Amino acid sequence: MSSYTYDYVDGNAAAGELSRIFATDVTAAEGQCAHCGAIKRFAEAHLYMDGPGVVARCAVCENVLLRLANVRQGVFLDMRGITYLKLDTSQSLDSSGYPEFQRTKGI
Amino acid sequence: MWRVGTVVALHDETASARTVRLEVPDWPGHLAGQHVDVRLTASDGYSAVRSYSIASAPNSKGRVELTVERLSNGEVSPYLTQELAAGDRLELRGPIGGWFVWRAEQNEPIQLIAGGSGIVPLMAMIRSRISEGGTAPFRLLYSVREPGAVFYRDELQALSNKDNSVTATYAYTRATPKDWPRPPGRIDAALITSATWPSNLGPTCYVCGPTSFVERVAGFLASQGNSPDKIRTERFGPTGDRK
Numbered sequence: 001m002s003s004y005t006y007d008y009v010d011g012n013a014a015a016g017e018l019s020r021i022f023a024t025d026v027t028a029a030e031g032q033c034a035h036c037g038a039i040k041r042f043a044e045a046h047l048y049m050d051g052p053g054v055v056a057r058c059a060v061c062e063n064v065l066l067r068l069a070n071v072r073q074g075v076f077l078d079m080r081g082i083t084y085l086k087l088d089t090s091q092s093l094d095s096s097g098y099p100e101f102q103r104t105k106g107i
Numbered sequence: 108m109w110r111v112g113t114v115v116a117l118h119d120e121t122a123s124a125r126t127v128r129l130e131v132p133d134w135p136g137h138l139a140g141q142h143v144d145v146r147l148t149a150s151d152g153y154s155a156v157r158s159y160s161i162a163s164a165p166n167s168k169g170r171v172e173l174t175v176e177r178l179s180n181g182e183v184s185p186y187l188t189q190e191l192a193a194g195d196r197l198e199l200r201g202p203i204g205g206w207f208v209w210r211a212e213q214n215e216p217i218q219l220i221a222g223g224s225g226i227v228p229l230m231a232m233i234r235s236r237i238s239e240g241g242t243a244p245f246r247l248l249y250s251v252r253e254p255g256a257v258f259y260r261d262e263l264q265a266l267s268n269k270d271n272s273v274t275a276t277y278a279y280t281r282a283t284p285k286d287w288p289r290p291p292g293r294i295d296a297a298l299i300t301s302a303t304w305p306s307n308l309g310p311t312c313y314v315c316g317p318t319s320f321v322e323r324v325a326g327f328l329a330s331q332g333n334s335p336d337k338i339r340t341e342r343f344g345p346t347g348d349r350k
Contacts, residue, residue, distance in 0.1 A: 008318065009342045013158055015203035016144035019108075028205030043206030044340075088205075 011045035014054055017068060021075060024087045032083040035063030042085070109146060109198045110134070112171060114191055120258045124176045124224065125188040126162060131199065134169040137161055139235035140208035140228045140313065140341075143173065143201035147183055157183045160227040160315075160341075161202065164234035171199070174258060176224040207313065207341045211239040215311055216304045219247045220294070220324050222316020226251075226258050228341060229315055233273055237266065245273040246310075248302050250294050250320065253282040276302040294320075299327040306332035311339065318342040 011027055018026045027043040038060040045056040045065055053069030058081070065081040079085075112129035119125050141161055148154040163172035177188040191197075209217065209232040217236075219229040226249055236245055251257050257277070266273045278294050279287065289298075304310035312333055314324050321342045328338050 007344070009344050010207075010340055012142075012204045012207050012341055013343075015142070015205075016156070016158065016200050019200065019203055025203070025205035027203075041206050043204070 007050060008046040008048050008057070011041070011043040011047050011056055013047050013049065014042075014056060014066075014068070017054060021077065022087075024089055026085065026087065028088060030086040031065070033058040033061060033063055033065060034081050034083045036061035037083075109200050112197050112199050114193050114195045114197065117191065117193060120174055121256050123188070123256075124174055124258060126172055126174045127187060127191060127197075128163075129171045129173070129197065129199070131169050131171055134171060135202070136167065137165055137171070137202035138205075138208040138210060139165060139231040141202040141204045141231075142228065143171065143199045143203065145173070145183065145187070146198040146200070147186060148198070155182050156200075158203075160231070162227045162230050162234075164231060164238045166238075174224070174227045174230075207315070207339050209235060209311075209313065211235060211241050213311065214241065214243050216308050217243050217245045218304050218310045218312040218328075219245065220303070220312065220314045220316075220328075221247065221249045221251075222320035222324070223251060223256070224258070225314075225316030225320070225341070225343070227315075229313060230259055232313065233263075233266070236273065244271070246302070246304055247273060247275040248278065248294065248298070249275060250278040250280060250316070252280050254279065254284050278302075294324060294327070296327050296330070299324070299331060303328070303331075306334075309337070311337050313339050313341075315341040316343070318344055 015027045029042050030039060031042050032039045038058060040059060044059050046059055048055045055064060056066040058065055063081055067078040069076045110131055110133055112131040114127055115130050116128040117125055142158050144156050144158050146154055146156045159173040159175055161171055162174045163170060175184050175187045177184045221229050263275050267275050278298060279291050280293055281291055283291055312328050314321050321340045325338050325340055329335060
């Protein structure tokens with residue numbers, strides 16, 4: 001499978017799977033590619049979901065940022081392609097574990 | 108963490124797309140542009156999960172509307188658009204995604220560009236803009252195959268007649284209405300120039316559609332001087348199958 005065909009979607013699409021693991025939304029987080037150093041939102045990564053897991057690649061250099069695979073009752077998560085993630089923890093969690101966004105007008 | 112929503116209404120948008128209105132008692136609220144994952148489970152335990160954008164504006168009533176386009180080779184969309192009935196229950200995960208969202212406190216010009224069913228999350232933004240008031244001027248550029256494939260046609264028409272807060276431009280790719288000034292064709296650089304906000308106004312652009320559509324449009328926007336961090340995209344793959 002060539003990474004130059006349009007077989008990917010945006011990092012946004014991994015939000016559901018990642019919400020099983022992380023308490024805050026990873027897709028809006030800023031992260032740095034360990035290969036080229038580009039700093040972008042995870043939502044901007046190229047996401048490949050056709051295989052048995054999820055692979056996110058850097059939108060700039062196509063290096064693998066993250067791999068996630070569900071195996072029986074467990075999840076393998078490989079994030080060696082991301083130097084850091086800057087997560088917004090100001091989104092408080094509601095009782096069910098989902099971010100409760102501030103929607104007050106004017107803020 | 109899966110929630111259960113009950114189907115309370117169904118509405119056909121086009122011959123192949125249906126809006127499903129759900130009531131979700133413990134819904135925590137959402138932002139315009141977010142999506143949900145829908146899980147269907149067969150009696151033998153086999154399950155399939157697909158992502159669908161939320162079409163309804165944020166509200167406090169636990170009401171969530173999804174507009175689903177039927178894909179002939181789809182595994183989930185034929186069920187949602189043909190077999191689902193009022194009173195049925197669906198498993199939902201979400202709302203999810205915190206990047207491709209519009210918040211009512213944003214007051215910069217907003218440029219929405221939709222390819223086909225990519226209109227759905229953008230419609231949530233338009234509805235949010237209308238229901239929350241606010242001052243952000245919206246423009247929508249909607250690329251669609253033919254007049255009969257336009258989602259939310261009457262609602263968009265009513266909005267553009269009402270005031271200038273939301274201005275819609277249509278680009279028909281296969282067949283146009285009678286006497287339409289532009290021949291059928293894809294969005295090109297000239298149309299981006301004439302129908303979208305000039306980049307010097309600093310608009311935030313939201314582009315949603317099939318991956319190849321988003322690639323092209325985001326390229327045009329960047330080449331016209333829009334900063335890459337003001338171009339937010341949501342691609343849903345080569346065929347329009349969101350999975």
